[in-house]
Amino acid sequence: MIVMKNVYKKYPNGVVAANGINIEIGRGEFVYVVGPSGAGKSTFIKMMYREERPTSGDIIINGTNLATLRNKRVPQLRRQIGVVFQDFKLLPKLTVYENVAFALEVIEAPPAEIRKKVNDVLALVGLTQKARMFPNELSGGEEQRVSIARSIVNVPKVVIADEPTGNLDPETSWEIMRIFEQINARGTTIVMATHNREIVNTIKHRVIAIEGGLITRDEYGGEYYEG
Amino acid sequence: MKARTLGRHVRESFKSIRRNSWMTFASVSAVTVTLLLVGVFIVIMMNLNQLAQSIENDVEIKVVADPAADETTIKELVEKVRSTDGVLEVVYSSRDAELDKMIKSFGDELSLYKQSNPLGDALYVKAKDPQQTATIAKKIDTYDYTYDVVYGEEKVEKLFGILNMSRNVGLVLIVALLFTAMFLISNTIRITIVARRTEIEIMKLVGATNNFVRIPFLLEGMWLGILGAIAPMLIISISYYKLFELLEPKLQGELFQLLNTTPFIIQLNGLILFMGIFIGVWGSFMSVRKFLKV
Numbered sequence: 001m002i003v004m005k006n007v008y009k010k011y012p013n014g015v016v017a018a019n020g021i022n023i024e025i026g027r028g029e030f031v032y033v034v035g036p037s038g039a040g041k042s043t044f045i046k047m048m049y050r051e052e053r054p055t056s057g058d059i060i061i062n063g064t065n066l067a068t069l070r071n072k073r074v075p076q077l078r079r080q081i082g083v084v085f086q087d088f089k090l091l092p093k094l095t096v097y098e099n100v101a102f103a104l105e106v107i108e109a110p111p112a113e114i115r116k117k118v119n120d121v122l123a124l125v126g127l128t129q130k131a132r133m134f135p136n137e138l139s140g141g142e143e144q145r146v147s148i149a150r151s152i153v154n155v156p157k158v159v160i161a162d163e164p165t166g167n168l169d170p171e172t173s174w175e176i177m178r179i180f181e182q183i184n185a186r187g188t189t190i191v192m193a194t195h196n197r198e199i200v201n202t203i204k205h206r207v208i209a210i211e212g213g214l215i216t217r218d219e220y221g222g223e224y225y226e227g
Numbered sequence: 228m229k230a231r232t233l234g235r236h237v238r239e240s241f242k243s244i245r246r247n248s249w250m251t252f253a254s255v256s257a258v259t260v261t262l263l264l265v266g267v268f269i270v271i272m273m274n275l276n277q278l279a280q281s282i283e284n285d286v287e288i289k290v291v292a293d294p295a296a297d298e299t300t301i302k303e304l305v306e307k308v309r310s311t312d313g314v315l316e317v318v319y320s321s322r323d324a325e326l327d328k329m330i331k332s333f334g335d336e337l338s339l340y341k342q343s344n345p346l347g348d349a350l351y352v353k354a355k356d357p358q359q360t361a362t363i364a365k366k367i368d369t370y371d372y373t374y375d376v377v378y379g380e381e382k383v384e385k386l387f388g389i390l391n392m393s394r395n396v397g398l399v400l401i402v403a404l405l406f407t408a409m410f411l412i413s414n415t416i417r418i419t420i421v422a423r424r425t426e427i428e429i430m431k432l433v434g435a436t437n438n439f440v441r442i443p444f445l446l447e448g449m450w451l452g453i454l455g456a457i458a459p460m461l462i463i464s465i466s467y468y469k470l471f472e473l474l475e476p477k478l479q480g481e482l483f484q485l486l487n488t489t490p491f492i493i494q495l496n497g498l499i500l501f502m503g504i505f506i507g508v509w510g511s512f513m514s515v516r517k518f519l520k521v
Contacts, residue, residue: 049432071437075434075435076434077434078432078433078434079433083432089425089429091425091429102429102433103429103433105235106430106434106435106439107434107435108231108232108439150433154433154434
């Protein structure tokens, strides 16, 4: 599903964010990526949807090597990957429904398909009643649910989340995690970078710890600790 | 591209034109001024070209025969000149006709020369190719019984020199203006792009193709170009029609003629519109390329 081989990433300013990463994540897995700030978590995540390119090494997602993927093919890759951010990245002038539908409109899906898929996914995240509201009328947790809905509306094989609970209070965070669990239960691979110790220690999944651009720990059902 | 998608792109481009009304106004004005100047320049240039061409076509060689030559010799000379390579036509004018012409232009005082005409017979020679005039003149000059061969060499070359120089200066100005307008348009588009950065980011994240992201901006640039072209087209067309109406009767029979309104004005409008679209699309293309890294 996701394979990284000897991935090395050096930024133009000299910072080495990945110093020979090797990892394999299987279909349907749920993986936490943990580590202190500046350890290379974000780079690790960004390289998966080719926001960043590795300086050397291979990253293979669904059989596509991102290191050699031509720019023209990137849209095709992104359609197989859903991305969720800490700051939601919703469009303030669009309603909840429109924000989710936007993801399908820009890949030119037929209107009937858009209607059906958006309604289905809004039901999944429990926002059917708020479809016509604007983002500024929602709570943080609801906004994040919209952003999750947008990331999965195209039924991606992988969902990548960069600290999705970072801006949310504990209770709302549990709500968001329940949704991720549901998505994972449908067979979608989830890779989630997080700082939330409680979540990692309670909802047990594979934990990958990154520090100094290296994977320092990789265990199933692991705990969150800094070390 | 699907019709629905194209419709969406067009709506998006109109939306952002309305949203950035001040920048829209600024770049449309820039295009308007540019195209107006360019258009006026083209009108002047084309008419000067027309003038140059008619002067060029009007260049003829005047061959004055030796006044001492008799009639048979003159006839032979006419035949010889007529059969010279590159000669289109030869018009013969007798010495008396030449004197009449002079009296007509310089006054009756010259009538006293009618007693003993000092002039020679004249031949007016036209070259098939005006560029060959000098060569032909030199050749005729070597024939017997030619007294003088003239073709207003210096005057013609000076005029061509002036025309060429003004054409070059004008072209440099046009290019500079076009670049200014493109720069302004690309700035407008850049502001649009910055205002919609999140939207573009999300579009790219969910897998919109580069063209999908790019086309609304190119369309926006095109509208700016078209909007900017409207006023110049109207102003130049109307002014030229008026000018033509006013000057045409006065220029009857003159060497210098204004270009006819059709098809000139239609072609000119087409060109202005094309330049507007080109400036707009190219300006926004540059800015999209730089800011979207698509």
